Amino acid sequence: MNCLIIKKxxxxxxxxxxxxxxxxxxxxxxxxxxxxxxxxxxxxxxxDEQIRKIKGRSETKPLIQLIAxxxxxxxxxxDKIPSELLEKWPGPLTIIVNIKKExxxxxxxxxxxxxxxxxxxxxxIIGECKKSIFSTSVNRSGQPVLETxxxxxxxxxxxxxxxxxDGDKPGALPSTLVSVIDGDVKxxxxxxxxx
Numbered sequence: 001m002n003c004l005i006i007k008k009x010x011x012x013x014x015x016x017x018x019x020x021x022x023x024x025x026x027x028x029x030x031x032x033x034x035x036x037x038x039x040x041x042x043x044x045x046x047x048d049e050q051i052r053k054i055k056g057r058s059e060t061k062p063l064i065q066l067i068a069x070x071x072x073x074x075x076x077x078x079d080k081i082p083s084e085l086l087e088k089w090p091g092p093l094t095i096i097v098n099i100k101k102e103x104x105x106x107x108x109x110x111x112x113x114x115x116x117x118x119x120x121x122x123x124x125i126i127g128e129c130k131k132s133i134f135s136t137s138v139n140r141s142g143q144p145v146l147e148t149x150x151x152x153x154x155x156x157x158x159x160x161x162x163x164x165x166d167g168d169k170p171g172a173l174p175s176t177l178v179s180v181i182d183g184d185v186k187x188x189x190x191x192x193x194x195x
Contacts, residue, residue, distance in 0.1 A: 003157040008166040018128035026050045030166035032118035033092045036135040056141040063134040064113045068126040089116040092175040092192035
């Protein structure tokens with residue numbers, strides 16, 4: 001596979017990334033936490049399967065989905081989300097909700113984890129795609145998250161269509177993970193946002 005490598009600050013980086021995502025390609029892009037594998041979340045591209053294959057990840061573990069605006073979460077759920085959580089968005093907070101049953105992509109899922117990332121560049125890409133995008137850390141399943149761009153290119157440049165460089169990210173914290181299922185708020189992982 002020919003992997004395109006560009007820099008986040010390149011003038012056309014948003015357009016290039018959004019176009020490849022829209023074509024159903026898997027890309028590696030910087031987020032507001034660590035570098036992530038991303039693919040468009042729809043019911044025909046199967047990018048979630050591609051990402052799991054690259055990572056060697058169990059198919060039963062759902063991937064986080066990134067959204068462009070905080071209010072977009074209500075396109076996917078009818079759950080009530082406490083305002084003090086929504087006020088943390090955009091930012092490195094992931095919220096797990098019950099999913100609306102009528103959405104075709106989610107037929108097999110009862111719950112999905114969403115994040116509205118703090119990075120404006122990334123939110124613009126999601127907005128261009130007009131759909132949520134999958135995101136999961138760049139590493140093989142069970143291995144440490146890769147923090148250097150050279151390590152990422154060495155390990156994965158043969159398996160993705162695009163890598164967007166934004167420098168190394170040593171010691172970056174993952175997002176804080178919270179569940180609001182059925183009105184029961186539980187912090188599952190304390191990360192970059194303190195709750």
